[in-house]
Amino acid sequence: MNERRIGIVMNGVTGRMGLRQHLERSIVAIREQGGILAADGSTVIMPEPILVGRNEDKLKRIAAKYNLNRWTTNLSEALAEPDVEIYFDSQLTQLREKGVRAAVEAGKAVYCEKPIAEGLDAAVELARLVRDSGLKNGVVQDKLSLPGLRKLKRLVDGGFFGQILSVRGEFGYWVFEGDWQEAQRPAWNYKQEEGGGIVVDMFCHWRYVLDQIFAPVKSVYCQGATHIPTRYDEQGNRYDATAEDAAYGIFELEGGIVAQLNSSWTTRVFRDELVEFQVDGTEGSAVAGLRNCRVQHRSATPKPVWNPDLPVTEPFRDQWLDVPDNEVFDNGFKVQWEMFLRHIVDDAPFGWDFVEGAKGVQLAELGLQSWREGRKLDVPDLEIGGVA
CATH class of the missing domain: 3.30.360.10 (Dihydrodipicolinate Reductase; domain 2)
Known part of the structure; x- marks a missing residue:
């Protein structure tokens, strides 16, 4: 069985939603079950998280609890890691636009919590940015x-x-x-x-x-x-x-x-x-x-x-x-993470892109x-x- 390891920069895991739903009940759970099977039937997709946040002590404790060894307070450093393919953002909303823009500039696929921006103009601009970049993107619609x-x-x-x-x-x-x-x-x-x-x-x-x-x-x-x-x-x-x-x-x-x-x-x-x-x-x-x-x-x-x-x-x-x-x-957040990982590896459909995220901000x-x-x-x- 082949293994496809995918580096994921997880920004905002010190927050409640990022920690409980996305790290513990999704990414860690996928790792503990042995990854997910790709479409070819012979490749296992294995997520490799890099934890990013503003509080070094919290990051250390979280990494130790889940037996992870990659964490940093430097987003640019994390995005520069050679195995990173996905940037995930569950920060406070007003911080999200800066993180997404950095990920797009680094050429990474983007998956993030909603709302994708504080206002509609910014949400539309981000949706346009990721669409024009050609990068795969998705918004959590759990x-x-x-x-x-x-x-x-x-x-x-x-x-x-x-x-x-x-x-x-x-x-x-x-x-x-x-x-x-x-x-x-x-x-x-x-x-x-x-x-x-x-x-x-x-x-x-x-x-x-x-x-x-x-x-x-x-x-x-x-x-x-x-x-x-x-x-x-x-x-x-x-x-x-x-x-x-x-x-x-x-x-x-x-x-x-x-x-x-x-x-x-x-x-x-x-x-x-x-x-x-x-x-x-x-x-x-x-x-x-x-x-x-x-x-x-x-x-x-x-x-x-x-x-x-x-x-x-x-x-x-x-x-x-x-x-x-x-x-x-299964857990709804985990189900969508598995769908997005298959979207990255197998080009499987994932219908909830940044345009759908912008619609939420609009309403x-x-x-x-x-x-x-x-x-x-x-x-x-x-x-x-x-x-x-």
């Missing part, structure tokens, strides 16, 4: 690989819903303020000046979920809110929250589908999963979460009658059926504008260098 949403996509592709009428989504949980209990998210998430805010975070996700599972987004109306105006950072210092912690969006999709998606770090969970989508169609409905998906077909839909004078007697949740797995589901920017102006806004076709 929710498409979640078991629940893969089952939901299976239902859409199979025509289960008939005509889809609406999508309703609830995402979020209570993030502690940081005074009497430690917050589950870093303080920068609540500081607009540091790239925080739930619109920028979640509308990038909602763009690809809506576009690629249901239909292209045609308009957006957003109402944001900073429900908790004062929080406490990791050192226990009080600060003013300058970014929104909740967003309530209505999206019109192609074909007349209406999507209502609530995103909140100030809600307590009374759902089966932290995110759930209900899809209603003429022939049936489904409720999908991170892992599970349940359906109710038209032929099995009960006939409730509104009567507030009597207690509820119908077991509504029991009237739905589970969609079977029918396959083994977030329009959502913030909609909130400021108090009106619905159309989502125009995005042009990258004159090409829609």
Whole structure:
């Protein structure tokens, strides 16, 4: 068996997402399973990470924990390594553009977290840059690989819903303020000046979920809110929250589908999963979460009658059926890493490029504008260098 080793500069692994999802549960997991098999059936693709960050002590500890020996605080030094083929970026958003530009200049393929830039102009410029360079590129769109949403996509592709009428989504949980209990998210998430805010975070996700599972987004109306105006950072210092912690969006999709998606770090969970989508169609409905998906077909839909004078007697949740797995589901981030590695080695398809990443930034920017102006806004076709 031949082995194809691919050097990957991983910039930002000292952060929560870069460390847990991309390094530990993706790249390290791929190495521990012995790599992934290439298309020729005789070559094993083995990722070789080079850890990059700003904190030398953290990098040392992470490298030691995962038995890795390549790390540096010097990005240029890492990109100059002869075996490096991929640059990965999971830094803070305002640092991402500089890292991507350095990677493109060094001639490396680019794979990065979203949003790809702080604003639409910068995102379009980066998408144009990587496209014109001819380098392979991709943006993490992890929710498409979640078991629940893969089952939901299976239902859409199979025509289960008939005509889809609406999508309703609830995402979020209570993030502690940081005074009497430690917050589950870093303080920068609540500081607009540091790239925080739930619109920028979640509308990038909602763009690809809506576009690629249901239909292209045609308009957006957003109402944001900073429900908790004062929080406490990791050192226990009080600060003013300058970014929104909740967003309530209505999206019109192609074909007349209406999507209502609530995103909140100030809600307590009374759902089966932290995110759930209900899809209603003429022939049936489904409720999908991170892992599970349940359906109710038209032929099995009960006939409730509104009567507030009597207690509820119908077991509504029991009237739905589970969609079977029918396959083994792996970690969504790992699945997309494997796809991108095969894209590099085998030229296998990878449809989530920087143009798709720019679309997410576009929807977030329009959502913030909609909130400021108090009106619905159309989502125009995005042009990258004159090409829609």
